[in-house]
Amino acid sequence: MTAPALPPLREVVARYGLSASKALGQNFLFDAQLLARIAAVPGDLTDMPVLEIGPGPGGLTRALLATGARVTAIERDARCLPALAELAAAYPGRLTVIEGDALAIDMPGLFPGQRPAIVANLPYNVGTALFVRWLSADWVPWWRHLTLMFQREVADRIVARADDDAYGRLAVLAQWRAHARIAMTVHRSAFTPPPKVMSAVVHVTPAEQPEGVRLATLEAITAAAFGQRRKMLRQSLKPVPGALAALDRLGIDPARRAETVSVAEFVGLARAIDG
Numbered sequence: 319m320t321a322p323a324l325p326p327l328r329e330v331v332a333r334y335g336l337s338a339s340k341a342l343g344q345n346f347l348f349d350a351q352l353l354a355r356i357a358a359v360p361g362d363l364t365d366m367p368v369l370e371i372g373p374g375p376g377g378l379t380r381a382l383l384a385t386g387a388r389v390t391a392i393e394r395d396a397r398c399l400p401a402l403a404e405l406a407a408a409y410p411g412r413l414t415v416i417e418g419d420a421l422a423i424d425m426p427g428l429f430p431g432q433r434p435a436i437v438a439n440l441p442y443n444v445g446t447a448l449f450v451r452w453l454s455a456d457w458v459p460w461w462r463h464l465t466l467m468f469q470r471e472v473a474d475r476i477v478a479r480a481d482d483d484a485y486g487r488l489a490v491l492a493q494w495r496a497h498a499r500i501a502m503t504v505h506r507s508a509f510t511p512p513p514k515v516m517s518a519v520v521h522v523t524p525a526e527q528p529e530g531v532r533l534a535t536l537e538a539i540t541a542a543a544f545g546q547r548r549k550m551l552r553q554s555l556k557p558v559p560g561a562l563a564a565l566d567r568l569g570i571d572p573a574r575r576a577e578t579v580s581v582a583e584f585v586g587l588a589r590a591i592d593g
Contacts (some may be wrong), residue, residue, distance in 0.1 A: 321384045322408045330401050331375050338374070340513055342395055343441035347377045352508055357381035359501045359521050360435050360465045367434040369461070371420045371448065372441045375401045382437060383409045390414045403579055413425040415521035420448060424459040433460060439467040442513070444473055446488070453491050457527040464522040465501070473500055473518035480580040486547075487540045493581045494536060495527040528585050535588040542575035543584075550575060 327348050330336075338344040347353055356378060357363070373379045373391040375398055382389050383405070389412065393402060399417060406413040410478060416423065440448060445468055448514035452461060468476070471484070476492045477500055478484040492498045504517040538558055546554040552572035555561035564587050565572050571581070579587075 324380065324405070324408060327375060327377050327380070330404065334375070334397070334401050336397055336401065339395060341444035342372075343445075344372070344374055344395070344509065345439075345442070345513050346374055347439060347504075347509060349508055350377075350381070352504070353381035354384070355502065356439075356465070356467070356504075356519055357385050357387075357437065359519055360437060360463055361376070362439075363387040363435060366462075367429055367432050367574075369425060369428070369434045369436045370436075370520045371436070371438040373402060373415075374398050374439075376405045378437070378439050379405060379413065383412055387435075388412050388433070388436070390416065392418060392420045392423060392425075394419050420444065426455075429460070433462045435462045435465065437465040439526075442469060445469075449476075450488075450491065453496065453522075454533060457495055457524065459524050461524075463520060467504065467517055467519050469513075470503065470516040470518045473520050476520050476522075480578055480583075482577075483583050485577050487537075487544050490536065490540050490581050490584050493520065494531075494585050496522050496524050498522045528589065530589045530592060531585055532588065532592055535592050536584060539584060539587055539591070540576075543579065547576045550577070557589070558592040559586065582592050 321537040338346050364511055366387050368382055368387040368389045370379060370382065370389055370391040373393055379389055379391055391402065393415060396417060402415045406415060449466065452464060474484040475486060475488045479500050499521055501519045501521045506512045506516055539561060542558050543551065543554050550573045551565060552562065554576065568586055570583060
């Protein structure tokens with residue numbers, strides 16, 4: 319679709335006297351080419367419902383609307399609503415703005431009968447909590463795929479493999495029934511104000527849930543194993559009923575430590591415990 323002529327985002331921010339709020343974990347992106355690259359990561363979004371969290375003044379929102387997406391944006395900061403209203407007027411019927419805290423909103427209820435893509439430059443202070451919530455949903459999930467900006471450290475934890483320094487519970491949760499990859503990195507200098515850390519965009523697509531495995535069991539195993547990651551599995555998994563017997567049945571050496579156990583092995587342990 320043909321994008322309407324819009325004033326530069328910096329001009330909009332200045333006109334409404336907006337500044338990034340540290341308390342809300344905000345960092346603004348103004349580079350239109352960079353924002354277009356982020357919006358392109360999930361593929362064709364033409365006429366697709368898209369959920370954006372924390373749009374701020376609407377930089378990424380502009381890029382998403384330019385792809386032809388139908389965007390629902392949840393924004394907690396009331397200061398940004400006039401700028402978003404201006405953007406909604408430029409794209410009649412294609413942008414819905416909801417004021418509120420994303421952690422308190424029934425997001426699946428916003429899309430009855432639909433499976434939206436979620437694309438967001440997540441506020442640093444709620445990003446991981448939202449990501450874990452989306453991964454912990456019933457499977458197949460209510461969302462189509464996730465394209466999310468994180469601090470690089472968090473992104474590395476999401477895609478890490480066994481024996482990587484960043485490997486832990488978040489990697490297992492992200493990978494046991496989904497595919498996660500780092501699609502691009504974003505230098506800290508691209509943001510206003512620049513954060514202290516680098517960022518990365520992670521793209522996650524759901525896969526089939528392994529049969530015979532409950533999320534609660536997998537969470538119990540990984541919480542115990544990585545909660546005492548310096549201990550051998552025979553010690554760290556002792557509090558989990560059936561875990562040591564499952565190690566024996568699967569031939570997993572109980573002298574190993576959590577960071578050496580692959581996602582597939584954790585899934586196998588959970589399946590063995592669940593019977």
